[in-house]
Amino acid sequence: MLSRARRERGRETWRRFRRHRQAILGLALIVLLTGSALLAPAIAPYDPDAQTDIVATRYQAPSVSHPMGTDRFGRDIFSRTLYGARISLSIGFLAILIAITLGTAIGAIAGFFGGRLDTALMRGVDLLLSFPRLVLLVVLVALFEPSIALVTLVLGLTGWMGVSRIVRGQVLTVREMEFVTAARVLGFGRTRILARHILPNVLTPVIVAATLGIGNTILAEAALSFLGLGVQPPTASWGNMVASGRDAMLDAWWITTFPGLAIVFTVMAFNLVGDGLRDALDPRRVA
Amino acid sequence: MIEEPVGGRAASEGNGGVLLEAEGLARHYASSGPWGAERKTAAVQDVSLRILRGETLALVGESGCGKSTTARLLMGLEPPTSGTVRYRGRDLGSMSRTELLEFRRRVQLVFQDPFGSLNPRMTVGGMLGEVLSVHALAAGEERGRRITELLGLVGLGPEAAERYPHEFSGGQRQRIGIARALAVEPDVIVADEPVSALDVSIQAQVLNLLADLQERLGLSYLFIAHDLAVVRQVADRVAVMYMGRIVEASDAATLYHEPLHPYTRSLLAAVPRPWPPSEKRRVPELREGADPPDRSTGCPYLGRCRHPARDEECSLALPLLEERSPGRWVRCIKT
Numbered sequence: 001m002l003s004r005a006r007r008e009r010g011r012e013t014w015r016r017f018r019r020h021r022q023a024i025l026g027l028a029l030i031v032l033l034t035g036s037a038l039l040a041p042a043i044a045p046y047d048p049d050a051q052t053d054i055v056a057t058r059y060q061a062p063s064v065s066h067p068m069g070t071d072r073f074g075r076d077i078f079s080r081t082l083y084g085a086r087i088s089l090s091i092g093f094l095a096i097l098i099a100i101t102l103g104t105a106i107g108a109i110a111g112f113f114g115g116r117l118d119t120a121l122m123r124g125v126d127l128l129l130s131f132p133r134l135v136l137l138v139v140l141v142a143l144f145e146p147s148i149a150l151v152t153l154v155l156g157l158t159g160w161m162g163v164s165r166i167v168r169g170q171v172l173t174v175r176e177m178e179f180v181t182a183a184r185v186l187g188f189g190r191t192r193i194l195a196r197h198i199l200p201n202v203l204t205p206v207i208v209a210a211t212l213g214i215g216n217t218i219l220a221e222a223a224l225s226f227l228g229l230g231v232q233p234p235t236a237s238w239g240n241m242v243a244s245g246r247d248a249m250l251d252a253w254w255i256t257t258f259p260g261l262a263i264v265f266t267v268m269a270f271n272l273v274g275d276g277l278r279d280a281l282d283p284r285r286v287a
Numbered sequence: 288m289i290e291e292p293v294g295g296r297a298a299s300e301g302n303g304g305v306l307l308e309a310e311g312l313a314r315h316y317a318s319s320g321p322w323g324a325e326r327k328t329a330a331v332q333d334v335s336l337r338i339l340r341g342e343t344l345a346l347v348g349e350s351g352c353g354k355s356t357t358a359r360l361l362m363g364l365e366p367p368t369s370g371t372v373r374y375r376g377r378d379l380g381s382m383s384r385t386e387l388l389e390f391r392r393r394v395q396l397v398f399q400d401p402f403g404s405l406n407p408r409m410t411v412g413g414m415l416g417e418v419l420s421v422h423a424l425a426a427g428e429e430r431g432r433r434i435t436e437l438l439g440l441v442g443l444g445p446e447a448a449e450r451y452p453h454e455f456s457g458g459q460r461q462r463i464g465i466a467r468a469l470a471v472e473p474d475v476i477v478a479d480e481p482v483s484a485l486d487v488s489i490q491a492q493v494l495n496l497l498a499d500l501q502e503r504l505g506l507s508y509l510f511i512a513h514d515l516a517v518v519r520q521v522a523d524r525v526a527v528m529y530m531g532r533i534v535e536a537s538d539a540a541t542l543y544h545e546p547l548h549p550y551t552r553s554l555l556a557a558v559p560r561p562w563p564p565s566e567k568r569r570v571p572e573l574r575e576g577a578d579p580p581d582r583s584t585g586c587p588y589l590g591r592c593r594h595p596a597r598d599e600e601c602s603l604a605l606p607l608l609e610e611r612s613p614g615r616w617v618r619c620i621k622t
Contacts (some may be wrong), residue, residue, distance in 0.1 A: 202409040
């Protein structure tokens with residue numbers, strides 16, 4: 001039952017979000033990127049992995065037939081960037097999904113049950129946060145055979161700590177509110193109180209953190225792939241495309257530039273939307 | 288030291304009428320200072336009271352006197368440091384899970400803050416429906432009917448069920464809070480300053496609603512308030528608290544007519560009177576040169592006491608809560 005009130009609140013949030021120009025720009029970029037990633041097979045002019053006559057087609061500067069040029073194997077950069085978007089975006093979304101699920105669960109448990117469990121969990125978070133994320137990623141990936149699934153999982157497993165801190169703090173606030181006392185007095189069980197009364201009231205900052213986190217995750221994936229620990233060639237990902245053009249950067253700038261720009265715009269788009277959402281969802285903050 | 292529970296005569300003879308009962312209730316909080324030195328604060332000490340079927344017992348005192356802590360102890364929201372709470376003779380501390388659930392059905396709480404006490408993410412119908420489903424009180428079509436009935440009971444229309452708390456005024460929200468408490472069909476309602484957050488014009492409406500519900504449903508109230516003006520309309524008996532202790536208790540009419548404890552007198556003097564117009568007198572502050580009130584011996588009220596007969600004797604020992612005449616209790620050696 002989607003009531004009038006909930007729809008109204010949604011509309012109000014949307015109205016505030018719309019006032020945020022950069023956020024709208026970010027949203028437009030995300031729609032464009034996601035759309036072209038989904039439609040990559042239809043849009044891409046070439047097979048991203050096809051190598052035909054390498055000698056004749058390699059290192060071609062951007063032209064009408066190859067809008068972003070070709071790499072050293074004669075592959076079309078534009079097509080590879082489109083296919084790379086599929087990989088980068090899906091890893092970003094899935095990894096952040098893992099991270100917020102884990103972060104919300106751990107943060108909620110720590111904040112709700114408190115005591116020694118809370119102390120233990122939060123010291124664990126401190127410990128994990130004391131490692132630079134990239135070091136953690138490299139170590140974890142190096143232990144196994146690199147694959148897309150592994151990269152996604154590892155990015156999710158190293159990205160939840162911030163969310164858990166946010167959720168714990170929110171839960172600590174909300175659980176002292178009188179409607180939670182009311183739920184206790186009414187004899188509701190702890191699981192019900194946590195799931196139905198506390199969690200719905202802490203989700204706003206989680207949504208914001210998730211949106212902001214996607215950008216970071218995509219960046220981390222690019223870094224891993226650049227180092228050769230993430231998505232393995234010939235599968236195109238923005239990170240390994242930048243890496244493959246590294247040697248010819250001065251002679252064939254387009255090989256690194258276009259996937260690099262794709263990373264920049266994607267990360268920026270998610271950050272802008274995240275900022276816009278934060279302002280729109282919290283009326284007390286005036287942008 | 289456990290003193291006699293504050294309760295009507297009828298209560299102490301034959302236990303049939305007693306629903307909720309506190310005996311020697313105390314609650315201490317430990318607060319640690321900046322260098323780890325621990326200080327114990329006694330929020331509630333030696334509180335004994337009885338709530339009888341169908342009556343309203345008012346608990347009155349200034350903020351910080353322990354009345355809300357007493358409410359939390361009575362509701363089993365936190366364990367007492369010592370003393371017991373009994374519902375129909377059963378000790379709250381040793382209740383089984385099922386007994387506790389039954390207790391939750393029978394004793395309900397109404398809150399002071401009409402904004403914080405309703406979940407902002409649930410519709411009113413959702414809240415009431417949840418209570419009915421957890422306690423398996425009504426399902427299917429019956430549930431919708433019952434929700435409408437509950438809303439009607441507190442003077443709200445059925446359309447309120449689809450709305451969210453933020454769409455209502457303070458007074459309406461308080462009605463929703465009352466409807467939620469009524470959903471489990473309780474026989475005791477602890478109302479912790481249920482009207483003090485509301486406009487004066489709305490206060491009367493909510494008080495009338497509570498009185499009306501008491502008559503129709505045979506409810507008992509523990510009505511907590513910080514001044515005696517509000518209580519006058521609703522209370523059968525009044526207990527006055529000061530610094531965690533009950534200092535006077537009596538039936539309401541007698542207490543208003545002839546207050547005994549100097550603190551009660553000052554509280555009554557602070558009640559504004561419509562006619563003849565008089566300047567509202569204040570409850571006395573600490574007298575100049577008087578000792579701070581956290582001393583361990585003597586009467587805790589001594590520092591603020593204006594009783595003409597107060598003297599050295601008052602600082603020697605904590606006065607006992609004594610029954611001066613049937614049902615009339617006071618903790619003062621000079622009255």
